[in-house]
Amino acid sequence: MLIKLTGGKVYDPANKVSGELRDIYVEDGKILAGVPDARPDQTYDIRGKVVMAGAIDPHTHIGGGKMTIARMLLPEDHQGDPVARTELTRAGCGHAVPSTHLTGYRYAEMGYTACFEPAMLPANARQAHMEMGDTPMVDKGAFAMLGSDDFFLRQLSEKKDFEAIKDYVAWTMHAAQAIAVKVVNPGGISAFKFNQRKLDLDEEHAYYGVTPRQIILNLARALKELGVTHPLHIHGCNLGVPGNMETTLDTIRAADGLPIHLTHIQFHSYGTEGDRKFSSGAPQIVELLNKTPNISIDVGQVLFGQTCTASGDSMRQYAIGKSAHPKKPVTMDIECDAGCGVVPMRYRDKSFVNALQWTIGLETFLLFEDPWRLFLTTDHPNGAPFYTYPHLIRLLMDKSFRDEMFQKLNADAQSQSILPSLKREYTLDEIAILTRAGPARSLGLKDRGHLGAGAAGDITVYKDNKDREAMFATPELVFKNGELIVKNGKVVKVVQGATHVARPDYDRSIERPLKDYFERFHTVSLENFKLADDEIVTGDKGSIVVQPTAARMA
Amino acid sequence: MRGEEAELDSALERAADLLDRARFPVFGGLLTDIGGAAAALSLAEKLGGVIDHAASAGLMRASKVMRETGGTPASFGEIRNRADTVVVIGKAPLARDPDLVEKLFPAKPGLPRPGDNKRELILLGADKAKTPKHVSATAVDSRASLPELVALLAASLREGRFDLRDTALRAKIDAAAARLRKSAFAVFVYDPAEIEEPVMHTVLEMVRHLVLTTRAAILSMAAPGNGDGVNLCSTWTCGLPIRTSFAGDVPQHDAWAYDTDRLLKSAEADALVWIDALAGDTAARPKGAAAIVLSANPTRAAKDDIVIEVASAAADHDAALFLPPLSGIGMVKAGKADKGKPTVAAVLTRIAELIDERRAA
Numbered sequence: 001m002l003i004k005l006t007g008g009k010v011y012d013p014a015n016k017v018s019g020e021l022r023d024i025y026v027e028d029g030k031i032l033a034g035v036p037d038a039r040p041d042q043t044y045d046i047r048g049k050v051v052m053a054g055a056i057d058p059h060t061h062i063g064g065g066k067m068t069i070a071r072m073l074l075p076e077d078h079q080g081d082p083v084a085r086t087e088l089t090r091a092g093c094g095h096a097v098p099s100t101h102l103t104g105y106r107y108a109e110m111g112y113t114a115c116f117e118p119a120m121l122p123a124n125a126r127q128a129h130m131e132m133g134d135t136p137m138v139d140k141g142a143f144a145m146l147g148s149d150d151f152f153l154r155q156l157s158e159k160k161d162f163e164a165i166k167d168y169v170a171w172t173m174h175a176a177q178a179i180a181v182k183v184v185n186p187g188g189i190s191a192f193k194f195n196q197r198k199l200d201l202d203e204e205h206a207y208y209g210v211t212p213r214q215i216i217l218n219l220a221r222a223l224k225e226l227g228v229t230h231p232l233h234i235h236g237c238n239l240g241v242p243g244n245m246e247t248t249l250d251t252i253r254a255a256d257g258l259p260i261h262l263t264h265i266q267f268h269s270y271g272t273e274g275d276r277k278f279s280s281g282a283p284q285i286v287e288l289l290n291k292t293p294n295i296s297i298d299v300g301q302v303l304f305g306q307t308c309t310a311s312g313d314s315m316r317q318y319a320i321g322k323s324a325h326p327k328k329p330v331t332m333d334i335e336c337d338a339g340c341g342v343v344p345m346r347y348r349d350k351s352f353v354n355a356l357q358w359t360i361g362l363e364t365f366l367l368f369e370d371p372w373r374l375f376l377t378t379d380h381p382n383g384a385p386f387y388t389y390p391h392l393i394r395l396l397m398d399k400s401f402r403d404e405m406f407q408k409l410n411a412d413a414q415s416q417s418i419l420p421s422l423k424r425e426y427t428l429d430e431i432a433i434l435t436r437a438g439p440a441r442s443l444g445l446k447d448r449g450h451l452g453a454g455a456a457g458d459i460t461v462y463k464d465n466k467d468r469e470a471m472f473a474t475p476e477l478v479f480k481n482g483e484l485i486v487k488n489g490k491v492v493k494v495v496q497g498a499t500h501v502a503r504p505d506y507d508r509s510i511e512r513p514l515k516d517y518f519e520r521f522h523t524v525s526l527e528n529f530k531l532a533d534d535e536i537v538t539g540d541k542g543s544i545v546v547q548p549t550a551a552r553m554a
Numbered sequence: 555m556r557g558e559e560a561e562l563d564s565a566l567e568r569a570a571d572l573l574d575r576a577r578f579p580v581f582g583g584l585l586t587d588i589g590g591a592a593a594a595l596s597l598a599e600k601l602g603g604v605i606d607h608a609a610s611a612g613l614m615r616a617s618k619v620m621r622e623t624g625g626t627p628a629s630f631g632e633i634r635n636r637a638d639t640v641v642v643i644g645k646a647p648l649a650r651d652p653d654l655v656e657k658l659f660p661a662k663p664g665l666p667r668p669g670d671n672k673r674e675l676i677l678l679g680a681d682k683a684k685t686p687k688h689v690s691a692t693a694v695d696s697r698a699s700l701p702e703l704v705a706l707l708a709a710s711l712r713e714g715r716f717d718l719r720d721t722a723l724r725a726k727i728d729a730a731a732a733r734l735r736k737s738a739f740a741v742f743v744y745d746p747a748e749i750e751e752p753v754m755h756t757v758l759e760m761v762r763h764l765v766l767t768t769r770a771a772i773l774s775m776a777a778p779g780n781g782d783g784v785n786l787c788s789t790w791t792c793g794l795p796i797r798t799s800f801a802g803d804v805p806q807h808d809a810w811a812y813d814t815d816r817l818l819k820s821a822e823a824d825a826l827v828w829i830d831a832l833a834g835d836t837a838a839r840p841k842g843a844a845a846i847v848l849s850a851n852p853t854r855a856a857k858d859d860i861v862i863e864v865a866s867a868a869a870d871h872d873a874a875l876f877l878p879p880l881s882g883i884g885m886v887k888a889g890k891a892d893k894g895k896p897t898v899a900a901v902l903t904r905i906a907e908l909i910d911e912r913r914a915a
Contacts, residue, residue: 065882067790068786068789068790071789071790071793072617072620072621072789072795073620073621073624074621075621075794075807078793078794079794079806079807082793082803082804082805082806083804084803084804085599085600085800090596090599090791090792091599091792091800091804091805092791092792092793092805093792093793093794093804093805094793098793099789099790099791099792099793100790100791101791101792102793123880123882124882124883126874126882126883126884126885127786127882127883130588130787130790130874130883131790134592134790134791150665150666192769193632193636193668193739193769194668195668195738195768195769206668207666207668208666318765321624324624327624328620328621328622328623328624329624330620330624330625330626330627331625331626331765332625332626332627332628332629332771333627333628333629333632333636333769333771334628334629334632334881335629335630335631335632335880335881335882342624520662520664521631521635521664521665522631523630523631523634523877523879523880524877524879524880524884528884528885532885535874535885538589
């Protein structure tokens with residue numbers, strides 16, 4: 001079926017289209033080049049509307065053990081936001097950590113068509129993919145967590161051949177069906193098992209003697225040489241610690257030209273100025289990042305209200321457990337690989353610390369010059385649930401609204417912040433980069449995040465409303481692979497998205513030491529650890545898209 | 555059906571009729587894999603029924619404690635490799651898994667672990683009759699009740715003052731507490747089906763106290779019959795654990811109200827779907843309402859039951875299950891795939907389709 005969207009103002013920065021009136025044709029799920037003589041089977045008159053590709057969230061915790069721990073932990077979150085079954089959609093509940101089906105519906109209703117889980121433990125990849133499989137409407141993908149696993153730490157400490165490290169990284173991506181690799185508190189999750197309560201960039205792991213700097217450089221280089229498009233996704237050391245801006249600056253310098261991505265950088269941008277020894281490090285960090293083109297970031301914006309933090313960083317999550325609200329943190333050590341911490345959190349605008357976190361995130365957005373290296377995230381649900389994105393977009397696009405919100409903050413936080421002096425207002429082009437084109441390019445999604453010929457028919461149509469929060473909260477039309485799935489902000493058709501993976505080459509002889517390692521220490525066999533394609537593609541549950549990787553470098 | 559053998563198609567039609575007419579069906583037993591659980595959740599939601607599991611009692615207790623106070627779990631592999639002190643509380647853990655100590659204390663050395671203590675097992679309220687020779691074990695057993703033993707250990711751990719006339723017990727408790735204080739990674743193992751919620755709270759408080767200076771965690775024994783797997787699947791699918799009802803506008807969880815036995819005894823439920831199809835496990839179907847029994851085991855059917863013989867998960871077909879040694883979901887390959895019998899998921903999905911057809915007609 002050929003469909004035509006006619007008369008919309010198209011914002012497609014990947015193809016250098018900025019607010020031009022264009023017709024878009026979609027056939028068999030793909031966007032066609034202009035077809036002037038075509039006779040569409042269906043035409044949507046969208047004159048005056050804003051058209052963008054479906055939005056992509058490159059960092060949102062939607063699947064895996066920690067999310068279901070959070071779901072179990074918070075009946076107040078769940079029974080406080082229940083959703084009834086309809087003829088079309090499943091029942092569910094949950095605000096900060098909604099059930100899987102609701103997560104898919106709510107993302108689609110906000111114009112998103114792809115979401116990426118950034119912290120999948122390889123040992124728990126099966127459950128993560130099951131949960132993502134039960135998340136309809138959107139494409140999915142996940143980043144395998146490495147860097148605190150004993151096999152890798154042993155490789156590093158024994159100074160194994162670097163090619164073997166690359167083989168292990170690639171093998172893990174295959175086994176866990178991942179599209180990228182993330183490191184969380186590099187080495188710190190393992191160090192916490194040895195009762196280290198902090199691990200700075202050049203501090204040695206108590207047993208393995210390796211440092212976070214070594215871990216980051218080895219993994220970043222491995223991914224580059226394996227040809228994986230998305231660079232090492234780094235949740236750095238010392239998350240949430242006042243003064244951690246120095247660690248972040250050191251991490252930026254440490255990359256030394258290697259491509260890396262620093263995630264939820266807001267949580268890593270804290271100084272120790274002022275009477276309360278807590279201040280913004282965003283200006284200094286962003287100043288350096290603006291001069292460092294090899295590094296991309298996402299913000300992890302804090303927005304006010306109740307949420308639940310969930311992270312693989314058991315060391316830091318244990319430390320913030322004392323701030324839990326309600327007071328019921330979970331800390332877990334997991335299976336030779338990792339750990340996790342789930343800490344309910346309520347961010348308040350009258351709290352000095354929370355208000356500064358809010359300003360630090362916004363300062364980062366507004367000072368950062370290259371929108372192609374910056375992604376819009378709240379690190380759902382850590383900074384705020386994902387439904388707050390429209391509010392965040394309005395904060396970025398509307399200086400007077402931002403000023404109005406700023407006036408509500410804790411007075412001491414206001415007096416410390418440079419935010420009122422930042423006049424920048426994001427444009428629709430820039431929002432389209434932050435939420436579509438940039439993440440697609442960074443993740444290597446060739447046919448997502450743009451509206452050029454050959455792209456998937458993932459399209460979002462908005463009413464052009466000066467209230468950008470209202471505009472982005474309720475798109476008029478959302479298409480997934482050319483099918484209309486959302487109309488006036490409500491699901492009208494339930495579809496299953498694909499799972500995106502990357503499969504860099506590796507030497508299969510890496511399985512010999514791995515097999516021995518599994519037999520000696522693990523509780524599952526090597527073969528059982530691997531997730532087969534037909535575990536992801538079952539019944540009506542979507543498909544696998546293998547995104548290309550570049551040729552392996554020696 | 556009614557004691558007579560019938561073709562599968564006709565049994566499914568009857569089951570669809572019965573369930574379509576049911577006012578408030580309960581899906582119980584749920585000894586099945588994740589695929590079967592997902593299909594049961596979907597059908598229960600469609601029909602406005604309840605989902606429950608045969609091993610809900612312990613699961614609900616553990617879930618309630620977590621919802622009240624959080625938790626500090628460690629996965630099985632972590633404990634096996636790294637714990638230097640393991641305290642097994644009560645008799646149930648070893649009764650549930652007689653090889654538990656051997657699994658937690660493998661003869662060969664594990665991964666690097668914190669500290670240099672020799673690994674030690676403390677049995678609290680259980681005897682050490684079956685402890686392998688290579689394991690250094692002490693038993694703290696007495697006529698004292700389990701809650702009392704846990705409370706005494708917690709008091710001694712904090713070096714608080716308390717009186718105990720049984721001097722022999724006092725010495726053992728104090729020795730165990732001293733060992734815990736010098737542990738690098740202490741783990742408490744219990745079965746939530748055996749110990750009550752206040753006892754679990756006391757154990758968690760011990761962990762929290764230890765973690766101020768060292769590392770400690772708990773291992774809550776997994777429920778039998780893939781109970782944890784079914785509970786996880788329910789939680790991610792609808793946001794609530796098992797014992798959830800879909801009868802109202804929105805899903806509602808209540809560990810007391812949506813207990814299969816209670817619903818049948820009170821006659822609130824008017825139909826039962828009993829699922830008993832997991833290799834190596836079985837649960838007896840409770841008496842009560844008219845039942846549709848999906849079973850891989852020989853079944854003593856009541857007169858009005860519709861019994862559908864299904865494949866046994868992990869025996870007749872590959873099955874995703876919560877695996878206690880992994881503390882997570884793993885894939886168990888079937889010994890020999892028997893494609894002759896349908897899976898629980900296939901049967902429930904077909905019944906759902908037949909109900910849709912009736913409603914559309």
